Amino acid sequence: MPGRQLDVGDLINRQRFSAPQWRILILCFLIVLCDGFDTAAIGYIAPAVIRDWGVARSQLGPVMSAALWGLAAGAMLAGPLADRVGRKRVLMGAVLLFGAMSLAASRVPDLSALAWLRFATGLGLGAAMANAVTLMSEYSPEPRRAFIVSAMFCGFPLGAACGGLLASWLVPHAGWRSVLLLGGVAPLLLLPAMWLLLPESLRFLLLREGGEAAARRILLRLLPGVSLRDGDSLVLREGDKSRGLRLVWSASYRTGTLLLAAAYFMGLLIFYLLTSWLPILISDSGMDLSRAALLTALFPFGGLLGSTLTGWLMDRYDGHRVLAAAYLLTGLLVFAIGQSLASHGWLALAICLAGIAMNGAQASMPSLAAGYYPTAGRASGVAWMMGIGRFGGIAGAMLGAVLLKQQLSLPWFFALLSLPALLAAAALLLKRRAVAQPGRAWA
Numbered sequence: 001m002p003g004r005q006l007d008v009g010d011l012i013n014r015q016r017f018s019a020p021q022w023r024i025l026i027l028c029f030l031i032v033l034c035d036g037f038d039t040a041a042i043g044y045i046a047p048a049v050i051r052d053w054g055v056a057r058s059q060l061g062p063v064m065s066a067a068l069w070g071l072a073a074g075a076m077l078a079g080p081l082a083d084r085v086g087r088k089r090v091l092m093g094a095v096l097l098f099g100a101m102s103l104a105a106s107r108v109p110d111l112s113a114l115a116w117l118r119f120a121t122g123l124g125l126g127a128a129m130a131n132a133v134t135l136m137s138e139y140s141p142e143p144r145r146a147f148i149v150s151a152m153f154c155g156f157p158l159g160a161a162c163g164g165l166l167a168s169w170l171v172p173h174a175g176w177r178s179v180l181l182l183g184g185v186a187p188l189l190l191l192p193a194m195w196l197l198l199p200e201s202l203r204f205l206l207l208r209e210g211g212e213a214a215a216r217r218i219l220l221r222l223l224p225g226v227s228l229r230d231g232d233s234l235v236l237r238e239g240d241k242s243r244g245l246r247l248v249w250s251a252s253y254r255t256g257t258l259l260l261a262a263a264y265f266m267g268l269l270i271f272y273l274l275t276s277w278l279p280i281l282i283s284d285s286g287m288d289l290s291r292a293a294l295l296t297a298l299f300p301f302g303g304l305l306g307s308t309l310t311g312w313l314m315d316r317y318d319g320h321r322v323l324a325a326a327y328l329l330t331g332l333l334v335f336a337i338g339q340s341l342a343s344h345g346w347l348a349l350a351i352c353l354a355g356i357a358m359n360g361a362q363a364s365m366p367s368l369a370a371g372y373y374p375t376a377g378r379a380s381g382v383a384w385m386m387g388i389g390r391f392g393g394i395a396g397a398m399l400g401a402v403l404l405k406q407q408l409s410l411p412w413f414f415a416l417l418s419l420p421a422l423l424a425a426a427a428l429l430l431k432r433r434a435v436a437q438p439g440r441a442w443a
Contacts, residue, residue, distance in 0.1 A: 021139055021140075033066075069122060260381075270420050301396040335418040
């Protein structure tokens with residue numbers, strides 16, 4: 001009997017989500033959880049650093065922004081590397097890097113050393129996030145892919161929130177260095193489990209010469225219900241095999257790449273502007289600072305519900321329309337924040353709903369990007385969208401200061417801030433309408 005050609009994507013889609021796939025999801029979730037903790041850590045320890053070292057707030061600016069620059073660079077460098085050497089190797093290297101650099105940062109003598117080590121930490125954080133998304137998407141069945149990837153992404157806001165809770169206890173009892181120490185130890189403890197339990201991407205292996213044998217061994221462990229005969233071969237039915245950035249910036253994908261990056265950029269601009277400046281803006285309306293900080297925390301917490309809800313909707317309806325609607329809703333709710341400052345109840349509701357819509361859209365964008373690119377350029381495409389988007393985060397943190405100098409009224413401030421959300425929605429609708437899918441990415 002002649003051997004069969006079995007498409008690995010069809011095999012994953014037809015089988016139940018297995019225990020090994022659950023282990024991949026849990027590990028990637030924990031990686032992203034550590035990523036969120038380490039990304040947010042500097043914000044929680046900043047007041048203690050200022051107090052202990054006797055420095056001005058303005059002197060902490062380079063330290064606060066260093067990790068954001070590192071996040072952008074790390075994602076953009078690691079994506080093409082993962083398309084060349086594999087997702088698992090780059091992911092483990094990234095976790096090792098940000099864990100080790102956070103450990104080193106816990107022993108720094110001055111602000112300059114802290115800034116450089118936060119940049120190095122950011123390199124690992126950006127690389128880890130992009131490759132966790134790519135690997136998880138390639139092991140998820142297509143009918144539930146957006147929900148699974150978005151659920152994994154919930155680890156990021158949860159890690160950031162846990163960072164605040166842990167820092168509130170650690171800093172008074174063990175000092176601010178203990179937060180960075182924990183941020184270094186936790187990811188390093190994941191490395192043995194990653195080495196033993198995290199497989200390389202089946203799709204990546206099938207693009208490598210001689211990789212089918214390894215793919216067969218992984219597939220039989222991953223999907224116990226699949227039987228392979230001696231003559232059977234595993235195939236990957238994707239038209240474009242160009243690698244890395246050559247594919248991402250090719251004529252077929254360039255416009256889509258730019259529109260995805262534009263939407264992600266606008267979303268992070270809003271996110272970082274709000275998380276950086278919302279407590280100050282609310283306190284300017286007459287609320288005490290502690291209550292303003294509490295209301296601001298509702299915004300990232302909304303991501304826990306928003307991520308899973310948006311992913312669930314994307315698996316049932318057109319992903320571009322779902323995310324465009326989420327960005328449009330974000331714009332309306334950000335505008336509503338500016339109109340609700342006189343009522344604490346309505347303000348809390350507007351911030352919470354804006355967080356659900358905003359974080360849901362941002363968390364689901366990598367899933368949309370992963371489905372757009374074929375395997376040979378998927379890590380590069382997802383990573384460059386996220387890397388370019390990080391510059392939106394940097395711009396958001398800076399734009400808040402610029403707008404405050406203009407002495408705009410708060411309703412006008414939030415009205416202007418709603419515009420990037422509308423631009424993000426427009427970019428996604430334009431991509432859906434004007435950019436034909438070059439070839440079905442998910443075989």
